[in-house]
Amino acid sequence: MDVSYSNASIAIMGAGAIGSAIGGMLARHGHNVTLIGRRPHIDEISKNGLHIKGIWGEHTVSNLSAMTSPPDEYQDIVFLTVKAFDTATAAREALSMVGPDTTIVSMQNGLGNVEILAGIAGKGKTVGAMAIFGVVVLAPGSVQVTSIASETLVGEIDGGLTPRVEALAWMIDRAGIPTRASDNIMREIWHKALFNIALNPLSSIFQSTYGQIAGNPHIRRLIKEMITEAFCVAKAAGMDLGMDSPDEYLEILWNQKLPPTRDHRSSMLQDIIRGKRTEIDYINGKVVELGARYGIETPYNSAVVMMVKAKEVLGPA
16 A cells, blocks of 8 residues: 655644644645634634744744634544543544545544544544644744654554554654654553653642652652552553553653653643643543552542642642
């Protein structure tokens, strides 16, 4: 099967911070990109283009479309970059853009998104992705790429390397977003979830950067307990994380994943500051949900979920 995504038609469903950065970088490299998001961000992009700054350079991108609802036109690729609690709704709305040869890529935080998307759009059309780079919306129409912990990965749900995911990886990488194809994307999505489980809620509770969290021995001990619980429920759910112990993952977290993102404040903290709902139910909340399903106690993750939910109500200090 010969797959080529040269000059592809691409829609970004959920063009917030990360979705805008992805769409803007792809548009800069000759693809026909449509950003689908909310006002006033979309209105500003329509008038004055999308402004990207940060570690991938400074760019103003005008050769893209910006809309508040999906067009009734088939796309080669649809990236789903909405919050996890909007996955089902956005996937159904995106069906107007899904033709016989469309590929839909879930590039989201949390666990369960790929499965929901596949159930709505079809397993054969669905590709999973894992991205750990930080982006913030500075103002309507303007985003900043702040950090990157590792390269982006894309892969087939059932594993293996196919021409489709290799072509997708090449396309994204060529656009300036370091990317490669993965032969086990569901494991990689779990690895990203571990990163988020460890850092996102505590960044929001303590209103701290990842580096401040890493430098606090009390928080590091808490993270070890949270990750240990996540390992137990992953094993019970039949997910092979490819590691012998939580300590092996934590060694990677502290020494490889976290250092490039030391100054980053989590998207969950950004949601708290803006008075928005967080994705806690699809991150630490999934650990609690799976623990209940398989009879595994998850007291540390349960407590953190409750604290984040309280923070959603109380707001930042």
